[in-house]
Amino acid sequence: MNIQSCVEVRNEWDIVKARQSGRNIAKELGFGTVDQARITTAISELARNIYLYAGSGEVAIERVENGGKFGLKIEASDSGPGIKDIRKVMEDGFTTSGGLGAGLPGVKRLMDEFTIDSKENEGTVITSIKWLR
């Protein structure tokens, strides 16, 4: 079984598309309804960040395996302006109080694993995994 999908994000409809494919894959992998909703929300937030701050990018979703454990991996990447101070955006209350809404720390808490890589003027790649319990 090789489940994966990649959605290009250019407008708000694409955010819905990314959500949909994420939900389908989560369902197929056997995630419960709560986790499905969490994964979808995480995808939604990441896709929305791309749309709002980078203009365009892509959200790739795939099944991952690690020592008999299965999970769903989201990779959101863009070649936008990048994040100057990653520590700052990973601080609680920073994005939300600034009215940006997304909140990367929130996404991190919804998922099990979270890594962020960003360079100014080059872009951002965020990878996040939720494991099946």
Add this chain to the structure above:
Amino acid sequence: MDDRDLQYQKYKAILENYLEEQSEQTLYKGQQFSRKMIEQKISPEEAVSLHVSVLEELFPDIPEPLKNSYDFLLEMMIGYGFAYREHQSLRSRQQQLESEIEIAANMQQTLLAGDKPEVPNLDIGAISKPAQKMSGDYYHFVQDENDCVSVAIADVIGKGIPAALCMSMIKYTMDSAPEQRMQPGAVLENLNRVVEQNVDPNMFITMFYGLYDPRVHSFYYAGAGHEPGFFYDAEKDEFEELFTKGLVLGVSKKTSYQEYQRVLNGNDMVIMLSDGVTECRSTNGFIERDEIVALIRKYIHLSAQEIVEEVYRELERLQEFELRDDFTLVILRREV
């Protein structure tokens, strides 16, 4: 049975109970149960999910639209869960910050702890209370081998941590120039230079510095834009303002500070304070300097330490126990 099953069974029992008879008692049980769920860090979406799964077991024929509506609710609750978790994480960070401030405040207390010197025939009272955890007020006594006592009172314009950090600098500067202690004007000039060079231009420090020489019963003093103190003439039974001329520290590189002198006769007092004392605000507006004088007069029969404590107590009560600014009051009285 693991925690989740146990929770499920408990919730199911309470819900079933409630569906049978809608009693207040069951609702109360529900409230207790929700508290436990919060303790166990169950997020809002999990609570909804728990409810839905119990419902599906109790009513297997639940209509499809209703079932779908619960999925919708669950999705909505994720947002609340988002906010809930952020709140929890902010709360723990706040606790961490508070304990750090607590440690800093303790350090400051140790640092600034001005031991009141014991001087023959000089009755000393001093009190300093921060408005927040950390104080921007400072007072410090130094006693030399001739029983000369110097006293410094300073107030950083501003409160809290920045003011407190600035205060530490003042203390070290004072400690590092002991040879000037006998000349109040020179002390302030030196401090002015340090503050001007090291402190942010929009942070100001006012200061009053005085030195009592018991051999000649004289009090020498100078001030840098500080709230004027009072001089109490026991013979005339009158309070006068201890006027000083001099710029606030840190404003101008080259400033000189005029030095003044007063002779203390028996029972005369020198009263020094920070603007936290005069800027006390009661429901009737600012407290006038006259009222401070009246308060001191009211307790004048007590020891210097008792006077400052009583004055503080009364002003604290007038302000309904909410200090708006750091409060420092020092009294020296020549005993006969």
